[in-house]
Amino acid sequence: MSTQMVREEVVFKRPAPLSETVTHYCPGCTHGIIHRLVAEVLDELGVAGNTIGVAPVGCSVFAYNYFNVDFAEAAHGRATAMATGIKRAQPDKIVFTYQGDGDLAAIGTGETVHVAARGENITVVFVNNAIYGMTGGQMAPTTLPGMVSTSSQNGRDVELQGYPLRMSEMLATLTGSAYVVRRSVHDIANIRKTKKALTTAFKVQMQGLGFSMIEILSTCPTNWGLPAADALKFIEQKMVPYYPLGDYKIMDAVKSLVVH
Amino acid sequence: MAKELWKGNEAIAEASVRAGCEAYFGYPITPQTELLEYMSRRMPELGRAFVQAESELAAINMVYGAACTGARAMTSSSSPGISLMQEGLSYIAGSEVPAVLVDVMRVGPGLGNIQPSQGDYNQLVKFGGHGDFKAICLAPSTIQEAIDLTVLAFDLAEKYRTLAYLVTDGALGQMMEPAELPPMRPLAKQRPGWALTGADRRPKNIITSIYLDPEQMEQLNLRLQAKLNVIRQNEVRWKEFMTEDAELLLIAYGTMGRVCYTAMKQARAEGIKVGLLRPITLWPFPDARIAELADQVHGILTVEMSAGQMVEDVKLAVEGRCPVQFYGRMGGIVPLPDEVMKVIHEMNDELITTGPREEMAVA
Numbered sequence: 001m002s003t004q005m006v007r008e009e010v011v012f013k014r015p016a017p018l019s020e021t022v023t024h025y026c027p028g029c030t031h032g033i034i035h036r037l038v039a040e041v042l043d044e045l046g047v048a049g050n051t052i053g054v055a056p057v058g059c060s061v062f063a064y065n066y067f068n069v070d071f072a073e074a075a076h077g078r079a080t081a082m083a084t085g086i087k088r089a090q091p092d093k094i095v096f097t098y099q100g101d102g103d104l105a106a107i108g109t110g111e112t113v114h115v116a117a118r119g120e121n122i123t124v125v126f127v128n129n130a131i132y133g134m135t136g137g138q139m140a141p142t143t144l145p146g147m148v149s150t151s152s153q154n155g156r157d158v159e160l161q162g163y164p165l166r167m168s169e170m171l172a173t174l175t176g177s178a179y180v181v182r183r184s185v186h187d188i189a190n191i192r193k194t195k196k197a198l199t200t201a202f203k204v205q206m207q208g209l210g211f212s213m214i215e216i217l218s219t220c221p222t223n224w225g226l227p228a229a230d231a232l233k234f235i236e237q238k239m240v241p242y243y244p245l246g247d248y249k250i251m252d253a254v255k256s257l258v259v260h
Numbered sequence: 261m262a263k264e265l266w267k268g269n270e271a272i273a274e275a276s277v278r279a280g281c282e283a284y285f286g287y288p289i290t291p292q293t294e295l296l297e298y299m300s301r302r303m304p305e306l307g308r309a310f311v312q313a314e315s316e317l318a319a320i321n322m323v324y325g326a327a328c329t330g331a332r333a334m335t336s337s338s339s340p341g342i343s344l345m346q347e348g349l350s351y352i353a354g355s356e357v358p359a360v361l362v363d364v365m366r367v368g369p370g371l372g373n374i375q376p377s378q379g380d381y382n383q384l385v386k387f388g389g390h391g392d393f394k395a396i397c398l399a400p401s402t403i404q405e406a407i408d409l410t411v412l413a414f415d416l417a418e419k420y421r422t423l424a425y426l427v428t429d430g431a432l433g434q435m436m437e438p439a440e441l442p443p444m445r446p447l448a449k450q451r452p453g454w455a456l457t458g459a460d461r462r463p464k465n466i467i468t469s470i471y472l473d474p475e476q477m478e479q480l481n482l483r484l485q486a487k488l489n490v491i492r493q494n495e496v497r498w499k500e501f502m503t504e505d506a507e508l509l510l511i512a513y514g515t516m517g518r519v520c521y522t523a524m525k526q527a528r529a530e531g532i533k534v535g536l537l538r539p540i541t542l543w544p545f546p547d548a549r550i551a552e553l554a555d556q557v558h559g560i561l562t563v564e565m566s567a568g569q570m571v572e573d574v575k576l577a578v579e580g581r582c583p584v585q586f587y588g589r590m591g592g593i594v595p596l597p598d599e600v601m602k603v604i605h606e607m608n609d610e611l612i613t614t615g616p617r618e619e620m621a622v623a
Contacts, residue, residue, distance in 0.1 A: 070465045073355070074324075081319075082324055085283065085321065085322035085323060090457065
């Protein structure tokens, strides 16, 4: 019997910017999906070798272990200030931050507003799961009214604890914001849309058009106390109504870059 | 280059530029705002980075970011702003990236006022950021010295991948003196190998200060301490005046160094054998030299614009060899030579009455 050589054609594989490292994230956590999307986009745009990432304090504090890209570790909330310093010192590099809701919308609110106000040419990947994951499930600035957390044990009481922040809507009001959108990763269709938004955002930076942010509604099954599949449903049923998906700011100059 | 009349804050700014500062991030705060304003015009002129940040908190983190790329980065502030920056300084220290900080000290605690002070000695010299660390602290006494030490700050920060602080006060920041600036240095063409420049054709660089494994973290700390020991061995700086036959020693830095220099001359004119040791590096502190002099003199007087912060380091260095006295003013009042003279007289009178202390019997 003769043997035939069969040529394999690789049609799908791990993108090079994603490390061959097992992540520490919980089962059902959407960080894994988002990391992969960012890696795919950097790969497809051919910019990974020219990119510097800034990791936050939060569950993704070790993001730098999962990307084959130069990375810096920021103090809590300060990633966008650090990114500003990096970009101003090396304007030809692609600079992005990867931040959770505590990092970006609590302790880092000042830095977040001003990086957009300055129209800083960086990209912010904002992972919003409405809770503090790393520290064990406390209330976040994006925790929904009535949502139970370890520091809102009877559910978030808006009388005492105020209402959650809608960061995309807020940053969209700033002239410096070039591309501010909210997406989700709770199902395949939305994962695809998130990837397109990430591609657009990095293109905005490559063209030097200003500040870009993709807010991505994400899960935290562990601290929500939900099984993984139910956590995805929670995004769809509870988070999306409060945080509508959509495009909040697309500067005119950006319109032609949008990946549809 | 000829001498020109320069205001302290602006001289430090231009000296930074000449030293090759590539990125300045700051926030307005009296009495150092002129430094920021000067840089806002000068840095863009040279195509270098300048951002007036939204706070000192943001500014120090921008410095941290720029420093991670291997750029010569700096910020300047005054006491309340320095307090805000301590977190960022700790991160910079733990990540071993070089950075320069200028503190133009004002009165505290709290909002205080905008008058000169030396009340940040502890937060600068003892390292006000969390964790075990020490920044190189350079204390100029004149505007010329401020210029020279600014250049040195950048060089030492880069040489050791550490923090270098220029410790000044509102008086130095605001005064004008003739001084000479060094020629403009060309910017470095290459970034260091550890810098974040894009992992193109090389393994990625990670700059971080977190190591969850205690053994790893201890290794980092041991490495930092070893580095600090090398700096201790090699970078101590001070100036001394009339110490060869001194019976009383003044120890003061910065603006107080100038006041004590005048007091020393006045005392000498009256026949009192006073000398002055003016530390230039507050860290590493010239403890060995002070210990030597403590064996020779009959008393030491430390003069500071504070409740007494450097005096503790003097006492540690002296280790009881001779009495150490302190004189200081707070609130922004600058002690004048006459006040120092009064204390010198008191110390001298005491010396005449009680006699010099007994020499230790040598077995």
